[in-house]
Amino acid sequence: xxxxxxxxxxxxxxxxxxxxxxxxxxxxxxxxxxxxxxxxxxxxxxxxxxxxxxxxxxxxxxxxxxxxxxxxxxxxxxxxxxxxxxxxxxxxxxxxxxxxxxxxxxxxxxxxxxxxxxxxxxxxxxxxxxxxxxxxxxxxxxxxxxxxxxxxxxxxxxxxxxxxxxxxxxxxxxxxxxxxxxxxxxxxxxxxxxxxxxxxxxxxxxxxxxxxxxxxxxxxxxxxxxxxxxxxxxxxxxxxxxxxxxxxxxxxxxxxxxxxxxxxxxxxxx
Amino acid sequence: xxxxxxxxxxxxxxxxxxxxxxxxxxxxxxxxxxxxxxxxxxxxxxxxxxxxxxxxxxxxxxxxxxxxxxxxxxxxxxxxxxxxxxxxxxxxxxxxxxxxxxxxxxxxxxxxxxxxxxxxxxxxxxxxxxxxxxxxxxxxxxxxxxxxxxxxxxxxxxxxxxxxxxxxxxxxxxxxxxxxxxxxxxxxxxxxxxxxxxxxxxxxxxxxxxxxxxxxxxxxxxxxxxxxxxxxxxxxxxxxxxxxxxxxxxxxxxxxxxxxxxxxxxxxxxxxxxxxxxxxxxxxxxxxxxxxxxxxxxxxxxxxxxxxxxxxxxxxxxxxxxxxxxxxxxxxxxxxxxxxxxxxxxxxxxxxxxxxxxxxxxxxxxxxxxxxxxxxxxxxxxxxxxxxxxxxxxxxxxxxxxxxxxxxxxxxxxxxxxxxxxxxxxxxxxxxxxxxxxxx
Numbered sequence: 001x002x003x004x005x006x007x008x009x010x011x012x013x014x015x016x017x018x019x020x021x022x023x024x025x026x027x028x029x030x031x032x033x034x035x036x037x038x039x040x041x042x043x044x045x046x047x048x049x050x051x052x053x054x055x056x057x058x059x060x061x062x063x064x065x066x067x068x069x070x071x072x073x074x075x076x077x078x079x080x081x082x083x084x085x086x087x088x089x090x091x092x093x094x095x096x097x098x099x100x101x102x103x104x105x106x107x108x109x110x111x112x113x114x115x116x117x118x119x120x121x122x123x124x125x126x127x128x129x130x131x132x133x134x135x136x137x138x139x140x141x142x143x144x145x146x147x148x149x150x151x152x153x154x155x156x157x158x159x160x161x162x163x164x165x166x167x168x169x170x171x172x173x174x175x176x177x178x179x180x181x182x183x184x185x186x187x188x189x190x191x192x193x194x195x196x197x198x199x200x201x202x203x204x205x206x207x208x209x210x211x212x213x214x215x216x217x218x219x220x221x222x223x224x225x226x227x228x229x230x231x232x233x234x235x236x237x238x239x240x241x242x243x244x245x246x247x248x249x250x251x252x253x254x255x256x257x258x259x260x261x262x263x264x265x266x267x268x269x270x
Numbered sequence: 271x272x273x274x275x276x277x278x279x280x281x282x283x284x285x286x287x288x289x290x291x292x293x294x295x296x297x298x299x300x301x302x303x304x305x306x307x308x309x310x311x312x313x314x315x316x317x318x319x320x321x322x323x324x325x326x327x328x329x330x331x332x333x334x335x336x337x338x339x340x341x342x343x344x345x346x347x348x349x350x351x352x353x354x355x356x357x358x359x360x361x362x363x364x365x366x367x368x369x370x371x372x373x374x375x376x377x378x379x380x381x382x383x384x385x386x387x388x389x390x391x392x393x394x395x396x397x398x399x400x401x402x403x404x405x406x407x408x409x410x411x412x413x414x415x416x417x418x419x420x421x422x423x424x425x426x427x428x429x430x431x432x433x434x435x436x437x438x439x440x441x442x443x444x445x446x447x448x449x450x451x452x453x454x455x456x457x458x459x460x461x462x463x464x465x466x467x468x469x470x471x472x473x474x475x476x477x478x479x480x481x482x483x484x485x486x487x488x489x490x491x492x493x494x495x496x497x498x499x500x501x502x503x504x505x506x507x508x509x510x511x512x513x514x515x516x517x518x519x520x521x522x523x524x525x526x527x528x529x530x531x532x533x534x535x536x537x538x539x540x541x542x543x544x545x546x547x548x549x550x551x552x553x554x555x556x557x558x559x560x561x562x563x564x565x566x567x568x569x570x571x572x573x574x575x576x577x578x579x580x581x582x583x584x585x586x587x588x589x590x591x592x593x594x595x596x597x598x599x600x601x602x603x604x605x606x607x608x609x610x611x612x613x614x615x616x617x618x619x620x621x622x623x624x625x626x627x628x629x630x631x632x633x634x635x636x637x638x639x640x641x642x643x644x645x646x647x648x649x650x651x652x653x654x655x656x657x658x659x660x661x662x663x664x665x666x667x668x669x670x671x672x673x674x675x676x677x678x679x680x681x682x683x684x685x686x687x688x689x690x691x692x693x694x695x696x697x698x699x700x701x702x703x704x705x706x707x708x709x710x
Contacts, residue, residue, distance in 0.1 A: 067367070092522075
């Protein structure tokens with residue numbers, strides 16, 4: 001656990017995760033690879049879009065051409081640059097490449113609270129991460145689509161059906177096969193059940209709504225607080241993707257072409 | 271998968287995944303299938319359990335080798351050079367960002383029973399004991415000739431036509447002897463045998479220039495060899511290109527049997543898996559999906575040796591050693607590579623030595639690689655296998671079936687890239703032009 005974490009005093013409170021570069025600290029941001037995992041259409045892309053662009057698209061089409069998005073998070077004097085990697089739909093037929101998550105420092109494993117099956121899938125991803133990923137990876141288990149059950153849990157369902165269709169596919173990572181899954185808005189995964197599993201497995205646990213934004217920023221700040229930044233910073237210096245790492249000399253291959261890293265520091269990185 | 275696609279790709283080897291990524295970026299609707307539940311096919315890097323499953327009938331790996339999953343063992347060992355075509359594709363497609371590369375510590379060549387460091391530049395070559403005293407001036411003339419040579423400037427040609435004169439004629443022009451020829455043709459141009467000498471010199475000269483450029487780049491970066499290698503093994507290369515394809519909406523289905531290639535009047539129309547049929551205009555795949563449409567062209571012997579120490583005399587965390595054919599009395603060179611924890615391909619204290627060459631006899635494969643086995647020193651465990659090499663019988667222009675070539679015994683990816691370019695030309699009717707991926 002890093003110093004920043006133990007102090008528990010991150011800059012600002014609510015909006016800390018969305019701040020830009022710090023005023024004082026000139027230190028280079030620490031780059032963190034965060035992967036999104038989970039069954040198709042649980043809302044992985046929507047969580048990222050809410051976090052990075054603070055937006056939500058109903059009936060979102062799969063994103064084409066975006067390899068990952070980045071967002072800076074400030075933690076005390078340290079700026080973290082989170083590279084948020086999306087699955088690019090490869091999970092749809094259980095064909096996600098291990099390369100995708102192997103060297104991640106953090107993973108957000110998402111399930112849909114209205115679909116019990118998606119928690120089973122999340123559990124199998126967590127098992128896979130525990131076998132294949134870095135031993136100190138920070139994993140957050142996230143139950144998404146709180147908004148779908150909010151009506152039911154708070155009020156008596158007024159006109160449930162009207163919203164249902166619009167919401168059902170809102171988070172779709174893929175287009176097919178999920179129309180049935182989220183049609184019923186009943187909560188199928190109780191908070192206590194998922195939390196108990198997360199605690200037992202040493203995971204962060206949050207419930208979110210990519211639609212309303214509830215819990216989204218918190219998810220990423222909780223992750224940031226749990227990362228061992230000292231270790232990551234020293235590892236990052238040793239070896240970085242996209243570069244040729246040879247002892248002292250780090251050669252940036254990308255400088256060979258005319259494209260630069262710059263266009264990828266913010267927003268769409270493809 | 272019951273849909274219509276532009277192209278269906280079978281097998282997730284490097285050639286197939288490169289084409290998948292390139293075609294998806296160009297807007298083609300791609301369905302990519304593999305019968306295995308892992309990416310890479312023959313170009314996968316397997317873990318220790320998978321290796322024992324394949325070569326030891328599923329026996330458990332001994333505990334002394336550590337965690338099975340800490341191993342990434344290439345079934346087709348190769349290195350990359352920064353100047354080669356594959357690296358250009360990695361850069362221009364931005365796939366490089368998915369990978370972490372390190373350098374190979376040393377490059378050596380076997381001569382008279384000993385191994386010597388391969389000089390990494392023409393200048394170093396002139397100082398090396400591999401080039402005899404009387405040859406040094408002659409070699410210098412040859413290297414400066416290549417440096418100054420311009421296709422459109424006859425004054426730089428010295429009366430030679432590199433597109434017509436053979437390499438033997440070029441060697442003779444500069445008075446280079448057998449030893450110098452061996453060093454240039456095998457350690458720099460990386461030819462597996464001496465057939466190149468009777469062919470037009472241009473291809474060999476291009477390879478020497480590519481080697482020299484890569485070596486010069488290595489010097490600038492303070493690396494000791496022109497070779498680079500991705501962390502976690504070569505198996506990450508096809509995975510990285512598969513991701514590129516997926517990012518551009520390519521659909522991936524692993525663990526999916528391919529039960530039938532469907533043709534209508536000799537022209538490809540679709541692929542059936544179980545009860546489902548995907549239709550497309552074209553199909554691309556590796557030879558294992560088209561046993562009736564390929565012919566065997568040779569066999570490659572490969573060996574993997576698990577060591578507890580670096581290769582003696584090379585004494586580095588990673589190395590390439592070339593044993594030129596003349597030195598071992600063979601017709602083809604033997605390549606030895608050594609990798610370790612520095613490349614994240616095995617646990618600390620383990621070294622993985624790979625040996626590969628083209629089979630020349632029907633004798634026990636080990637007898638053909640004896641010199642290399644001796645060179646790698648004490649071997650704790652050894653796996654030796656022979657792979658058939660296939661090429662397609664047709665070029666796909668009639669039946670819309672485009673089949674890749676098997677991976678050969680060369681130590682680099684130039685032949686893979688040549689195949690990708692050639693297939694791309696046949697598939698699209700256009701030359702492959704590398705462009706920056708700048709669209710948002």
